[in-house]
Amino acid sequence: MSDVRVIIQRDSEREERVVTTGTTAAELFDGERTVVAARVGGELKDLAYAVADGEVVEPVEISSEDGLNILRHSTAHVMAQAVQELHPEAKLGIGPPVRDGFYYDFDVEKPFTPEDLKAIEKKMQEIQKRGQRFSRRVVTDEAARDELADEPYKLELIGIKGSASSDDGADVEVGGGELTIYDNLDAKTGELCWKDLCRGPHLPTTRKIPAFKLMRTGGAYWRGSEKNPMLQRIYGTAWPSKDELKAHLEFLAEAEKRDHRKLGSELDLFSIPEEIGSGLAVFHPKGGVIRRVMEDYSRKRHEEEGYEFVYSPHATKGKLFEKSGHLDWYADGMYPPMQLDEGVDYYLKPMNCPMHNLIFDARGRSYRELPLRLFEFGTVYRYEKSGVVHGLTRARGFTQDDAHIYCTKEQMADELDKTLTFVLNLLRDYGLTDFYLELSTKDPEKFVGSDEIWEEATATLKQVAEKQGLPLVPDPGGAAFYGPKISVQCKDAIGRTWQMSTVQLDFNLPERFELEYTGPDGTKQRPVMIHRALFGSIERFFAVLLEHYAGAFPAWLAPVQAVGIPIGDAHVEYLQEFAAKARKQGLRVDVDSSSDRMQKKIRNAQKQKVPFMVIAGDEDMEHGAVSFRYRDGSQENGIPVDEAIAKIAKVVEERVQV
Template sequence: MSDVRVVISREPDREDRVVTTGTTAAELFQGERAVIAAKVAGELKDLTYVVQDGDEVEPVEITSEDGLNILRHSTAHVMAQAVQEVFPEAKLGIGPPIKDGFYYDFDVEKPFTPEDLKVIEKKMQEIQKRGQRFQRRVVTEDAAREELASEPYKLELIGLKGSASTDDGANVEVGGGELTIYDNLDAKTGELCWKDLCRGPHLPSTRLIPAFKLMRNAAAYWRGSEKNPMLQRIYGTAWPSKDELKAYLDFLEEAEKRDHRKLGSELDLFSIPEEIGSGLAVFHPKGGIIRRAMEDYSRKRHEEADYQFVYSPHATKGTLFEKSGHLDWYADGMYPPMQLDEGVDYYLKPMNCPMHNLIFDARGRSYRELPLRLFEFGTVYRYEKSGVVHGLTRARGFTQDDAHIYCTKEQMADELDSLLTFVLDLLRDYGLNDFYLELSTKDPEKYIGSDEVWEEATETLRKAAEKQGLPLTPDPGGAAFYGPKISVQAKDAIGRTWQMSTIQVDFNLPERFDLEYTAPDGSRQRPVMIHRALFGSIERFFAVLLEHYAGAMPPWLAPVQAVGIPIGDAHIEYLQEFAREAKAKGLRVDVDASNDRMQKKIRNHQKLKTPFMVIVGDEDMAAGTVSFRYRDGSQENGIPRADALAKLVDVVERRVQV
């Protein structure tokens, strides 16, 4: 038997090895229990893959990103098998891995119930314990159609002969150049237990699925299109160990407690009335106070940084977005046009930049005015699909803290450097401190302008990002059609990552709008345009902060910074006087003069997450003092009124959490 030479790649090491012909990846990594697949020339393979002469083979461990995807995709197959064993009439859709889990779509007569999910999960456990083997087969199109004749959705995928996107960006499970079916075989007899059209790879055995749980079910259109049938989707999660599964479920429990939609209702901050429409929120008085405090501080910082405030209307003629190119690229994300002025189309604006260009172009501009920094709290409207609308974090109407900076090419690098520093410092002021940066580059299928312009803009952004000393990750193809982008990714208190500020360099819209300034030599030059949204949207940032702080906002953002709680009615007037003194210093202080007993008042304001409770009884009145009760239940007694007011002012001005 002849030998073959392979290279085993384990970053950063490489090992040359000679093995006999017919050696599989499983034999290559024998004894390494964490290895569940292999990567050959960048392509994932099952461990049954027979290595070829010259292959470079990389082990894929179950804890790696690829390994987790394989684990979760394999678990999705087990779930689909379980569903068809419990509900034989169920027709198969698709079942890809997704972030932290997987799902599978089914066409069934009735929606699944929570009780159904329990039965399915129990059946999955039985299948897992059987140790069924996953086995890959290459099939012809005719053979696939014959084998899957009873699965109409699989037949549709066979017709695609490739991959197609689902509603959440996953790909359908069809091979690129060939069709493959995966069989689930009985571990002892080799008998076929179940099969699915799939490109793989999979775990060698269902026994290698250590821990999983079904989470919920929902309705979903086949392949994400409202024109297609409505299917039933079951979501699940799978992890390399039971401890990791438990940690994830604990994380979800904590995240549920912090859900901004839940907190928004409990704390009376905002609502999304059905009468107004999905994705369109109204802020209640307390939420309005938080939002105003956020905006006021941002406005102050922007004024200090020489931004000039502008305002633009909510609707415009469609010709403006034709000129900018947005109608060519983003029409699907815009509300339908309104037919006004004898057939002229008007659109609710999805972004502010074209209007800011008109402000720049309203009169002649000199190089002495540059950089010109225009800023607007501009409300925009985007027609998001109902399936992706989510509270304040994915809305249809929202207000951007939108800035557009016009500068010379010579000013661009310094402006980006100072701009990124400004953005990060301001986010830190709101209590976010754990960041990394993401560089989104050109989508080869969706861009305007020359490659040279894109390269210059991208490299300038990259250098500005690297100066911050933060991790920089690539996002190939993620840029807008007019220029590359740096986005600030921030982690919250429980480790979730949120995209915050975005900064985009744009050579192309100034060209489309024929923007010019007069240079020192009297020539007319084209400015560089930098797009920048710091919060992204005020609504979304509001939601992120609400979840980051679990509703316990720092005093400078809290709707009520302190509440007076009298031990008895005789102490109400004393506290009201304290509150008047506090309000004169710009503080938000109320007095709870309700008929509730003191302990109930304390419980009520603990639930409302009020930063300070100011408690007063006979001793305090006699001594001219107050007592502070903090959110954690601790208490500080006998504080002179002047000192108490000074402490409240200090905590608010320093923007610290208590």
Template structure:
């Protein structure tokens, strides 16, 4: 029997090993329960894979990204088996792993209920304890059709073999023209328990699924098309340990408490009335205060940084977006045209940049004016499908804090450097501090301009990003059609990542709009255009901050910064005098003169997450003092009125959380 030479790759170590012909990947890692699959030549394989001479093998542990996907995909199969054991008439769709979990689609007579999910989860636990083995089989197309004759959706996927995308047929093995079926086999007898068309790989056994939970169900069109049948989708999650599952469920519970839609209603900040439409929010007075404070501080910082404020209309002739290229590349994201002026098409604007180009081009420009930094709080409209609209974070109408900087090529590097520093510093002022950067490069199927221009823009952006000393993550193909992009990714208080500011270098729109400036030698030159949205949109940033702070906004952003609570009716006038002094200094101060008992007033304002409560009783009135109650329930008594006002002003001016 001949030997086989393989390389075991455990970064940074590599080990040459000679093994007997017929050795499987599992036998390379005996006793290593965390190893649940192998990567051979960069391709994921089951541990039952038989090694061949020259294989380079990397162990895949269950806690790795690949390992988690395999765990979750295997759990999706267990769920599908459980569904068909409980509902024998259910037909199978697809069941891929997704971020933090998995789903599987089913064609069933009636939508699943929460009680159904409990029954299915219990059945999954039974299957997990059976220790069924996952076994891969390569089959011909004819054999697959015969075996899966009762599964119409699987038959459709077989017909798509070789052309299905990962979304169309997440369980179809198309590589090398192979079709594969995975059998779930009884651990003791080897009898077939269930099977599915699938590309794998999978865990060796269902016993290696440590912790899972079914989360919810929803309706979903087959293969994402409204022309196809509506299926029922069950979502679940799976983790390498019960502790990790618990931590994830605790995280979801905390995230639910912080949901900006829930807080927006509880704190009376905004609403999305059905009479107006999905994705179109109105801000209530308290929400308006927060929004105005956000905008006012941003305006102040932009003025200090040399930006000039402009304003543009909400609609424009379609010819403007033909010139910019947006009708070629972005029409699906725009509202349909309005027929005005004897058949002329007008569009609600989805972005502000074409109009800013017209402002630049309204008169001759000199190199002495550059860099020219134009800034606008510009409301735009984008036609988002109803399935993706989500509160303020994915809206159909929103206001961008949009800037476009026009500079010379020589100024570009320094401008990008200072711009990125400005962006990060301003985000820190709002309380976000944990960042990484993402560099989005050209999509080879969707771009305008020369490769040389793209390469220069990309490298200049890369160098500016590297100067910040933050992690820089590549995003191949993620750029807009007109230029590469740096995006700032920020983590919130519970560790979620949000895309915040974007900075894009654009040599192409200045070309399309024939933008020019007069250089020092009198020649006409083309400016470089830098697109920059700092918040992304006011609405989305509002939502992110609301969830980051769990509604307890820092005093400088809080709609009510302090509320006066009199112990008795005789203390109301004293507090109203103090409130008048506070308001004269620009503080947002209210007095609760309602007939509620003091403790109820405190509870009410705790729920409203007011930063400071100023309590006054007989002793305070006699001494000319007040008492502070803070958000955490602590209290400081007998503070002079002057000292109390100074403390309130200090925390507001320093923009700190209390």
């Protein structure tokens, strides 16, 4: 047999190796148990792939992003096999890996029950132990149709091969037009156990699946279209080790405890009444307090930074959004028009920037006024499909803390630097500290303006972002149609990443609106526009903070900062006087004068996550004092009333957690 030379690439190290013709990637990495696939010439391949002369081969570790996707996609196949062994009538949809797991869609007569999931998971464990081999083979369209004649959804995918993309979840080999089927073969006899139309790659065998669990079921329209049949989707998760699976399940349990929708109900903060509609929230008194405090502090900080407050209506004539370009580029995210004024179309506004441009253009502007920083808590409306609406984090009506800064080109870099620094510092004030930045660049299919303008704007944003000393991650094609942006990505208390503030640099809308200012030489010049949303939206930021703090807000944000708990009825009036005195200093203090026993009052305050419990009995009254009980159960006794109020006020002023 002849020899072939291959290059094994490991990070920055390269090793040339001479092997015999027909050597597989599995043989190249023999003994490396964590390697589950290979990347050859930039393409992922099964370990059964036979390497060719001159190829560069990289090992793919199971814990890498690609390795996890391969693990999870392989587990999805095992799940689909288990479903069809238990429910032979089930027709196959698609089964891709997703963040932290996988799913597979099935057409079945009845929805899956929790008992069904237990049986499917047990069958999966049996298949995993059998050590079935995943085997790839190339087939023609005609052969695939013959083999999968009983799978109508797979037949549809065969018909769209070559035009399908990973975005629609089509589990087929596309691009080069090659169609592949993966067989699950018996480890001992090589007999076919199950097969699926799939582009791969896969693990070598089912025994390479270390740990998995089925999570839940749900409905999903075939290929995401409401015009198609509703299928039953089973979600699962798979990990490189049982310890990692256990950690993930513990994380999910903690995330469930922190779910803002659950906490919003338990703490009586907000609701989304069915009578109003999905994605449209109302804030209850306690939630209203938190929101007001958030907004008031933000207003104060904006005033200190030289922002001016404006207000704009909720609806406008469609001509304004034609001028801005939103009707060309963003119509799918807007509510349908309302026919008013003899056939004139009006739209609920999806964003505030066109109206702020009209404020800038309402009179002549001088270079001496720039930078002009306009700020608004502006409520906007976006048509989100019901399947993506999620509490306060993905809503149909929400209030943006929206700012638009108009400056000269010479001021642009400095203003961007000040804006990003201001944004990060204000987020830190609310208790968020773990950030990285993302630079979103032009979508080549969706943009306005010249390439030169985009290049200049992108380079400027990149320089500004790098000055912060935070990690900077590229987001190719993620920009809005009018300009590139920096997004502040923030990790919460349990490590989840949320997109927070955005800063966008825009040369195009000033051009479309013909905005001008008079320069030092008397000539008319075009301003540069910076779009900036600090919270993203008040509602979403509220939800993020609620989950970050698990409802236990720091005292300055807590709706009730202290609750008086009398030991007996004789102590109620004393604590009411304490509360009245504290309220005069701007503190939010209640007294629990209910008929409940003291211990139940303490439990109620703990459930409501009140920062300070102020307890008083005979001895406290005699000495003009109170006792403090904190969230963690610790207690401090005999604090004079004035000192106790000062202590609460100090914690509130310093915005620290207790």
